[in-house]
Amino acid sequence: xxxxxxxxxxxxxxxxxxxxxxxxxxxxxxxxxxxxxxxxxxxxxxxxxxxxxxxxxxxxxxxxxxxxxxxxxxxxxxxxxxxxxxxxxxxxxxxxxxxxxxxxxxxxxxxxxxxxxxxxxxxxxxxxxxxxxxxxxxxxxxxxxxxxxxxxxxxxxxxxxxxxxxxxx
Numbered sequence: 001x002x003x004x005x006x007x008x009x010x011x012x013x014x015x016x017x018x019x020x021x022x023x024x025x026x027x028x029x030x031x032x033x034x035x036x037x038x039x040x041x042x043x044x045x046x047x048x049x050x051x052x053x054x055x056x057x058x059x060x061x062x063x064x065x066x067x068x069x070x071x072x073x074x075x076x077x078x079x080x081x082x083x084x085x086x087x088x089x090x091x092x093x094x095x096x097x098x099x100x101x102x103x104x105x106x107x108x109x110x111x112x113x114x115x116x117x118x119x120x121x122x123x124x125x126x127x128x129x130x131x132x133x134x135x136x137x138x139x140x141x142x143x144x145x146x147x148x149x150x151x152x153x154x155x156x157x158x159x160x161x162x163x164x165x166x167x168x169x
Contacts, residue, residue: 018042041158042167043126048061048121049061061122062082066081067165077104079101080103083120093117094118095115096113106142107140107141110136111134115129116129126159135148144167148160148163149162
């Protein structure tokens with residue numbers, strides 16, 4: 001009787017362990033609502049942090065907060081980003097590494113890119129070029145998000161965003 005009881009306990013524990021492991025190892029479930037329509041980014045605040053006091057040098061940062069709007073003008077989210085200067089200015093500009101997150105009501109979308117700025121100390125403007133940005137993940141409706149989006153200047157303080165992302169793991 002005692003042997004059967006021990007076997008039953010071990011069987012229950014083994015089943016619980018297998019169930020827990022199957023949840024960890026199972027493939028991600030595709031998200032049905034991962035598509036993001038084209039958006040308009042309005043420049044907000046840009047702060048420049050000069051760590052060396054001698055103009056743009058590697059390690060200096062730009063901290064950015066912007067607003068996101070639908071094409072019909074409804075505010076749909078916020079952008080927070082931080083860029084770090086990678087090298088000293090050259091004729092082409094200053095290379096920066098940017099990492100950021102879009103905050104939407106139904107989740108967050110994480111992204112990163114590198115780009116060149118003419119003057120990273122200019123906190124009134126962002127890039128003048130179209131930038132292809134890699135989507136690195138997300139939460140909520142954007143869990144397991146991958147793909148790219150394109151940021152293109154529209155006006156001095158506005159950019160269009162076109163997304164090519166998927167969330168099926």
